[in-house]
Amino acid sequence: MFDKILREIRERIQTQQYVMTIHAEEEMADDDLSILDIESGILTGEILERQSDRVTAESKYRIRGTTIDGGEVEVIVKLSPTGKVVIITVYIP
Numbered sequence: 548m549f550d551k552i553l554r555e556i557r558e559r560i561q562t563q564q565y566v567m568t569i570h571a572e573e574e575m576a577d578d579d580l581s582i583l584d585i586e587s588g589i590l591t592g593e594i595l596e597r598q599s600d601r602v603t604a605e606s607k608y609r610i611r612g613t614t615i616d617g618g619e620v621e622v623i624v625k626l627s628p629t630g631k632v633v634i635i636t637v638y639i640p
Contacts, residue, residue: 549594552608556624556632560589565624565632578639580620585637588612588620600625607635 559565567575567585575585592612600607607625614620623635 549597549608552626553594553610555626556608556610557590559626559630559632560586564630565634566627567634568636571634571636574637578637580614580637580639584614584616584618584620585622585634587615588622588637589624589632592620592622595621598623611640 567582571585575582589610589612592610595609595611598607598609599605605625607623610622610624612620612622619640620637621640622637625633625635627633
């Protein structure tokens, strides 16, 4: 259902065309996750749902994947108007 957007997100992750919010960085540190865990989660994951931002009405996607050590991670991302992936938040489900 979300194959095309997932391919686009993965391509941007692989080519380092992404940014992380401060919130995502804080959550990553709180959960002892590395940027490699987040990249792995997106590259191995599947989109569970599309959400709509209440303020901007932009689409954002909840992706569940695997960290580099085999754990689960969820990542909320969106595509920015500039084409970069914005990692909004991350957490361990």
